[in-house]
Amino acid sequence: MHTFRCVCHSKLFFGSTNCVACQRTVAMCPACRQVSAMEVQDEGTWKCLRNGCGQVQKPCQNRVDHAVCNRGVLVEEENQTLCTTCRLNQVIPDLNVAGNLEKWRRLEAAKRRVLYVVEAIGLPIGMPDQDELLPLKFEFKADGAQPVSTGHANGLIVLNIKEADSVHREQTRVEFGEPQRTLVGHFRHELGHYYWDLLVKPYQLEAFRELFGNEENPTYADAQKAYYANGPKANWQQQYVSGYASMHPWEDFAESFATYLDMVAIVTTADHFEEEKQRFEAHDFDELFEAYREIGIMANEFNREIGLLDLVPEVFTEPVIEKLRFMHTLAEEGPTSEA
Ligand SMILES: [Zn+2]
Ligand SMILES: [Zn+2]
Ligand SMILES: [Zn+2]
Ligand SMILES: [Zn+2]
Known part of the structure; x- marks a missing residue:
């Protein structure tokens, strides 16, 4: 930033x-x-x-x-x-519950940060009072009689507010063997599902299937069952940006999209501090990617010196790079049928 x-x-x-x-x-x-x-x-x-x-x-x-x-x-x-980001909330946490205001504050801070970059790269956001784009909506809910699953359907992103609790998050991260688990990361991932609905399904389905596979075969339900029974695909590192991405083409897209937003956010931050903004503004994917790789190695070494988790844990193989390039095309072309 x-x-x-x-x-x-x-x-x-x-x-x-x-x-x-x-x-x-x-x-x-x-x-x-x-x-x-x-x-x-x-x-x-x-x-x-x-x-x-x-x-x-x-x-x-x-x-x-x-x-x-x-x-x-x-x-x-x-x-x-309300501002244009707060206007997207359908449900906010129950503020009568102790601790919920602080959780909500962390959620909004992460949401604003992620949406700022999304807007900066020109991705459209469907507002609740417009009907030309799928409206983007958020629900921040706590487990009650029914457990709340974090996820996206039809423009609605639901986030379980316990994700704003750092102890819960770290426990879950270790349990699932994830290299990172952050609120910013959750928003980036779920927005990936939103942009699949908004930009890929109507305009880029064939190009998507070539890179990510057919999302109808296996069905999402079957893929999910297999993933929770057997874990990530063997050698997932060769084709996917994360183990979770190997579950189903939709998750692969969401994970790749989140990584693309990580890349844009980190490189624009570095460029800002170097006061040389041409790298991202050049709109050249290869330059953006090389800058990210270079900054990522440096930042990982800083973090390791302090004993923190890696800033950029992903390994970028050729298939993964092609998926990130696809995100760059989506961000540049917006809602269009021209591949
Ligand atoms: Zn002042
Ligand atoms: Zn606001
Ligand atoms: Zn002003
Ligand atoms: Zn997902």
Whole structure:
């Protein structure tokens, strides 16, 4: 992620809500897409102080009520109180339960971070009040009488809020032998299923099947049963970005999509800090990929020196690289039938 600058020149971060140096109010401006200092106006509206922006906005209601968001809402959107990412929520955690507000805050922080990159690379997001694109929706729920499974169906992403508990997550990670398990990773994976529905199924099904296999044979239910009985395919490392990806073409796509977003997020962050942005903006997959491999090796060595998990645990074989290249094409072409 980029860092940002306050009008006082102090650094601001993606989640900042005020400047620690000058105490100004700070928000993610929906117009210039920068975390920026805001001038608080008499009417209670905020004006973006970033040079050349000046957009008048109001704080997202989820910030006012719960301090879980830092995005602004354009004043033109008269009847909207929530920002464009909070608007996607259908169900939020029960805030009467102790600890749930903190879990929700972590979920929203991860969701905003992931969606910011998704928007930056130009992938469309279906909003609830539009009907031309499959609306993207989120439900953050706790186990009750029925256990809640994290997953995606028809634009709806359900996340079990216990994933926001780091002890649960680490236990599950070890149990499933995963190299990483994070909220950011969950959002990236489930969004992969969403973009399969939105961009692959109607426009790129043949190209998808050539790379990932036929999603109808075996059926998802059969593939899932086999996976939980026997584990990942033998030698999955030769063809897949993770063991889980070897379960079924849909999971392969979601895992590859998540890895593609990891790659874009890491390389744009590195480029930002090097102040040379041409690598990703060149829209050349090979350059992007090489940069990721180079940064990944460096970051893994940093993490290993501190005893942390690898930042980039994946092994990139030729078939995996071709799947990532397919994601790059999807991100560039959007909803189109031209392969
Ligand atoms: Zn400041
Ligand atoms: Zn602005
Ligand atoms: Zn919001
Ligand atoms: Zn999945």
